[in-house]
Amino acid sequence: MSQAATVTIGxxxxxxxxxxxxxxxxxxxIGIPVIVIRFTMGLGACTNLSDTTAWGLWIGFDVLxxxxxxxxxxxxxxAVYVFGMKAYHPIVRPAVLTGxxxxxxxxxxxxxxxxxxxxxxxPFVMSQGWTSVMFEVAACVGLYLTVLFLEFLPVPFExxxxxxxxxxxxxxxxxxxxxxxxxxxxHQSSLGALFIITPGKLHPLWYTPYLGxxxxxxxxxxxxxxxxFESGLSHRVFSSRLDPDHPVDHDALTxxxxxxxxxxxxAYFGMKVMALAHGNHWDLLNTGYGAWFLVxxxxxxxxxxxxxxxxxxxxxxxxARFTAGLTAIGIVLNRLNVSxxxxxxxxxxxxxxxxxxxxxxxxxxxxxxxxxxxxWIVERMPVLAEHSDYKAGH
Amino acid sequence: xxxxxxxFLGGVSAAGIAALHASEGSASEDFTGNPDRYGVxxxxxxxxxxxxxxxxxxxxxxxxxTNRKANNxxxxxxxxxxxxxxxxSVTHTKRRTSSRxxxxxxxxxxxxxxxxxxxxxxxxxxxxxxxxxxxSACLVGAFSKTKEGAVVYNPEYCIGCRYCIxxxxxYIPTYEYDKAFTPRVMKCTFCSHRTSAGLPPACVEACPxxxxxxxxxxxxxxxxxxxxVSHPDRYVHHIxxxxxVGGTSWLYLSxxxxxxxxxxxxxxxxxxxxxxxxxxxxVPMVILLWPTVLGGLFMLNRRKEQIAEDERRAAVExxxxxxVAETEVKGEVKLSSAxxxxxxxxxxxxxxxVEEAKKAQPEVEAK
Amino acid sequence: MNxxxxxxxxxxxxxxxxxxxxxxxFWAFWWLLVQGEDR
Numbered sequence: 001m002s003q004a005a006t007v008t009i010g011x012x013x014x015x016x017x018x019x020x021x022x023x024x025x026x027x028x029x030i031g032i033p034v035i036v037i038r039f040t041m042g043l044g045a046c047t048n049l050s051d052t053t054a055w056g057l058w059i060g061f062d063v064l065x066x067x068x069x070x071x072x073x074x075x076x077x078x079a080v081y082v083f084g085m086k087a088y089h090p091i092v093r094p095a096v097l098t099g100x101x102x103x104x105x106x107x108x109x110x111x112x113x114x115x116x117x118x119x120x121x122x123p124f125v126m127s128q129g130w131t132s133v134m135f136e137v138a139a140c141v142g143l144y145l146t147v148l149f150l151e152f153l154p155v156p157f158e159x160x161x162x163x164x165x166x167x168x169x170x171x172x173x174x175x176x177x178x179x180x181x182x183x184x185x186x187h188q189s190s191l192g193a194l195f196i197i198t199p200g201k202l203h204p205l206w207y208t209p210y211l212g213x214x215x216x217x218x219x220x221x222x223x224x225x226x227x228x229f230e231s232g233l234s235h236r237v238f239s240s241r242l243d244p245d246h247p248v249d250h251d252a253l254t255x256x257x258x259x260x261x262x263x264x265x266x267a268y269f270g271m272k273v274m275a276l277a278h279g280n281h282w283d284l285l286n287t288g289y290g291a292w293f294l295v296x297x298x299x300x301x302x303x304x305x306x307x308x309x310x311x312x313x314x315x316x317x318x319x320a321r322f323t324a325g326l327t328a329i330g331i332v333l334n335r336l337n338v339s340x341x342x343x344x345x346x347x348x349x350x351x352x353x354x355x356x357x358x359x360x361x362x363x364x365x366x367x368x369x370x371x372x373x374x375x376w377i378v379e380r381m382p383v384l385a386e387h388s389d390y391k392a393g394h
Numbered sequence: 395x396x397x398x399x400x401x402f403l404g405g406v407s408a409a410g411i412a413a414l415h416a417s418e419g420s421a422s423e424d425f426t427g428n429p430d431r432y433g434v435x436x437x438x439x440x441x442x443x444x445x446x447x448x449x450x451x452x453x454x455x456x457x458x459x460t461n462r463k464a465n466n467x468x469x470x471x472x473x474x475x476x477x478x479x480x481x482x483s484v485t486h487t488k489r490r491t492s493s494r495x496x497x498x499x500x501x502x503x504x505x506x507x508x509x510x511x512x513x514x515x516x517x518x519x520x521x522x523x524x525x526x527x528x529x530s531a532c533l534v535g536a537f538s539k540t541k542e543g544a545v546v547y548n549p550e551y552c553i554g555c556r557y558c559i560x561x562x563x564x565y566i567p568t569y570e571y572d573k574a575f576t577p578r579v580m581k582c583t584f585c586s587h588r589t590s591a592g593l594p595p596a597c598v599e600a601c602p603x604x605x606x607x608x609x610x611x612x613x614x615x616x617x618x619x620x621x622x623v624s625h626p627d628r629y630v631h632h633i634x635x636x637x638x639v640g641g642t643s644w645l646y647l648s649x650x651x652x653x654x655x656x657x658x659x660x661x662x663x664x665x666x667x668x669x670x671x672x673x674x675x676x677v678p679m680v681i682l683l684w685p686t687v688l689g690g691l692f693m694l695n696r697r698k699e700q701i702a703e704d705e706r707r708a709a710v711e712x713x714x715x716x717x718v719a720e721t722e723v724k725g726e727v728k729l730s731s732a733x734x735x736x737x738x739x740x741x742x743x744x745x746x747x748v749e750e751a752k753k754a755q756p757e758v759e760a761k
Numbered sequence: 762m763n764x765x766x767x768x769x770x771x772x773x774x775x776x777x778x779x780x781x782x783x784x785x786x787f788w789a790f791w792w793l794l795v796q797g798e799d800r
Contacts, residue, residue, distance in 0.1 A: 044571030051492060051568035054556035082688050084695035115554015115569065115577040127535045127551045133670050134557045135533035136677060174692060182684045186677060193673035197527055197561045197666050200658060212673050259794055266790050270783030277776045312794055 024368050031365025034358045038112055046358035053344055053353035060339035062109030062363055064191055065332050066102055067141070068215075071223030073099025073148055074177075074184040079260075081177045088256065090248045093155060093383045094234060095227050097374065100148040105370045107145060112362060133193045140187035147180045158387040159380060188219040195338055203342035205284050205293040208275040211338070217268045222331040224261040225304075228254055228324035232317075238378050243385035251317040258320040261327070262308035269301045289345060296337060300330025427524055431543035432589055433611030433643040434598055435618055436517060438655070439628055440605045443499050443515035449479035450600030451497050451519075454585060470580070472496070488656065491518060493570045496582040497597060504654035507627050514648065516655045517605070519597070520545060520566045520582035521635060522643035525665030528558035528567060536579075543611065543643045544584030552579060563639055563661055584643070611643060618647055640665030 038046050049056050072095040079085045080092050111117040119126075124142070129135045150169060157166035192215025195202050208214070235242070235250055242248075276282070284290050304327040311319035340353060378384055455470040473494050477484050485501040497519035505511050522545045529537035534551040537558065547567075554577055559567045570577040585595035593599075594608035607614060618633045634652050635642035638661045646652070653659045 040574055042572055042574035042577065043569075047571070049556075049569075049571060051490065051559065052565055054559035054569060078688070082692045082695070084692075084699065113555075115556070116552070119551075119553040122551055122553050123533045129531075129533040129535040131530045131667060131670070131674070132533040132557070133673055134531060134555060136674065138533055178685055178688045178692070181688060182680060185680050185684060189676070190673065193670065194557070194560075196669050196673055197531060198563075199666075199669070200563050200661060201560075209669070209672060212676070262794060263787070263791060266787060267783075270779070270787070274776055274779050274783070277773070277779055280773070309790070309794055313796065 024372060027361075027364055027368045031361050031368075034361050035112065035365070037358070038362070043113075043115065046356060046362075048353055048356040048359070050351075050353065052347065052351055053340075055339060055343075056353055057340070057355040057359045057363055058109055058113040060336050061332070062113070062366060063106055064335040064339055066106040066109065067188065067191060068219050068222040068331050068335060069226050069328060070099045070102025070106070071184065071188065071219040072227040073102075073151070073223070074180045075220055075223035076227055077151065077173075077177045078181050081174055082181070085256075088253055090384075091227055091231055091253060091257075094231060094378070095223075096148065096151050097155070097377060097383055098226065098230060100145075100152045101370050101373055103141065103145045103148055105366050106141070109363075109366055133190050133196070137187050137190045137194065140183045140190065144180060144183040144187060147176050147183060151176050151180065155377075155381050155383060158382050158390065161389070163389075184219070185216060189213060189216040191215055192338070195343070198343070201344055201346075202338065203284075203289050203293075203345040204279055204281040205276070205289060206338050206342045208279055210271065210275045210278070214268070214271055214275065217264065217271060218331060218334060220264050221261060221268055221327060224257050224264065225324040225327040225331070228257050228261070228320055229328060232321040232324075234378065234384060238375075238384055241378060241384045246386065251315075254317045254320050255312055255315060258308050258312045258317075258323075261324070262305055262312060265301060265305035265308060265327070269297070269305055272297055272301060289342060292337075292341075296330065296333050300326065300333055304330060427539070428541040428543070429612065430610055431541065431643065432584075432608065433522075433543060433614045433645055434595070435607040435609070435614040436644065436646045437605055437607070437621070438514055438516060438646060439649040440603050441499070441515040441517065442603060443482060443485045443501055443513070444602065445479045445482060445485070445499055446600050446602055447517060447597035447606075448475075448495070448497055448499060450596040451495075451582075452479070454596035455496065455583075470496075470583070485515065489518075491520075491566055491568055491581065493568045493572075493578075493580040496520075496580070500656065502650075502655045504650035506649045507630075512649070514650050514655060516646075516657075517597070518566075519644065520584070521564055522582075522584050523639055523665070524641040524643070525639075525667050527561040527563060527639070527666035530667035530670065531557045531561035533557065540586055540590065542584075542586065542589040544586040544589055546583055546586050547579050547581060549576075549578045554579075561666065563658060563666060611645075614645055618645060621647060637663040639663075640668075 034046055043049055047056055047058075076088060076092050076095040080088050111120060114120065123129065123135055123138050150172060153169045154166050157163075157169065189212035192211035192213075195207070196209060196211055199207055231250070232254065285294065304323050307319060307323040307326070311317070311323060344352065382390075452472055452475060455472045456474075457469060457471060475495070485499055488500050489495075489498040491498060497517060499515050499517050502514050502516060503511060504514055506514075522539075522543055526537065526539065526545045529535075529539060529545060532552075533555065534553060536548045536551040537545060538548070539545050554569070556569055556579070558579060559569060567579050567581045569579055585593075585597075588595060594606075598606040598608045607617065609617070615633065615636060618636075622629050622631055622633075628649060629647050630649070630651055632648075632652065634646040634648065634657055635644055638658075640663070646657070648655060648657075
């Protein structure tokens, strides 16, 4: 990333005009007017959604991919606080921050997508659709966003030196972590389960009653990969924020995560093949969609699995980070396949959905806001290193 | 066009075999829901695509409050058609329902049982399923199935997530994407304000050719079977909607294979909401198991760490006390030897002093 | 597409076979991974 070479980051950026900031400003300059259009002129004015395809990029990417890639929060805090793997403590805070920002952006993206955003609380306060998988998604995502926020609160409290409040929330860590794992299991799987009610509309190679379990297991993979990938990135971009007195063997941690990622990816691959067997549509592998399914399965599940294994055995953290990026792309591909590409697959080409450029603009804007918020917080608050008040005891 | 109960029952008793067959079939379908709910049987062999039903639907919904409560938003307010209803050429394009139209009639061209190529028209509207996917999918319960059989949408709760549209196997519900502040899901209401009074929907009543028959669903199934039995060459031997996705209120008979008319023929024969029961039943299990397992793991870990800590502390203490003990012993040895030496030194010093005193003594005695 | 009506059927022998194969493979995979570790 050329940014690390041309930009020095020490204290929060004194230089406002950097290549990254200019690009970010451009993105916002395009995205914010589009957001205004969405709210003043309706979805029809800025999306290619139709009566036949009601869910597009904002659901398929902003919500489905966003939730999957923000899964590092529950995976790492579970590993450290429940399984007792204390060595990984340094990566919990960045992972929880990513989770918190990720889910916040998912919520914002959802507010853009639904027809009446001000009615978002309705399922909780007005009327409950208990038979709806979507209801469960809404409840669990809403609660989990709260959990992530509470898990993150010690960080700004340390920054503000509000010690009593900080202590109070630190003591909630274990129950919050367990609650977070429960809620994540439920909503990660339910996002996949949303499509179980659409057997005729989702291509048989992707449609399976196991969609829920597949989404859950792949969310673990997504979380691990994102932690590997962005901690590598953070260490380069924010290297001055690290604590020189408490050096962390970053590569060792990366390789530990790599081992976990390899094993879980293996399990995921096995589950995908078993789902394939359960569906019994082997003949469809010989079609265009079949080839695309194999691209996802072999290129973005089997291949990363072997690459992670290789990286681990050869202690190659760089390969691990590359593979993590590849895996993340695979998660994106899987979510887009289930929600957009393999969905409504039988429709004639002219009726198929393609995102409007304005939908893409809003999505990129949300990602940019997320990155900017991440940077702002990491440059000021004790995320990558312990606060000086608390360095003695972890 | 609806028929009187007496007329219908007269017809049924005349076709004894059909009645037997029908009662077998209807028994399995009516195990849920109101057994006397209504339906509509659409005989596509009769439809000539005059679009009178479309016009009637518009007239019925253009400014009428067709839902149970009086509320401005409840008025469907269908806008006037872009193409007038007497323009029959639009049936040549494959239209679908839209936020402006609850029902459309499309033309298809297919070969019937005698091998004859003919125009066949299909009226498309909400099927009002026995167990609708849309209602099951709605996270705010904005859909309900009336006891007359209508599946009705309530815009008061809808948040616009459009899961209902995604779930519907027939691609029926539509959305008002052009509205920024009050977009609604739009679909046929089965004229629930009429059917709740036992009256047929506007489209059924308006049809000049008796294509549609309004009546109790179970009786319509019998009628449909009777039609097939009496005119086996006129119809494909299938009642579309009898079993599809668990059964629908709107039933179809066709002179040509259904797939030629754009009907989905790969639908499951059980209600789609049954598919989500598995996913939802996992929820209480996870809520029970995860805290137990994870909490248990956490406790086990903490215990393990505690034991390790205790062992470590015990080892440290043992080492320390051993060292202290050794130091003490050494110290004692040193101390006693130091004391002994001190004693000896003292004795020596005393001896020396005594001797010196004795030396001094004889000088005094010599004087 | 007409096999859709079968999709709620019970697990076929091939699924059990695959499950066993992947289970065995999992432990083999784990063993492969830990080979390089210095203990």
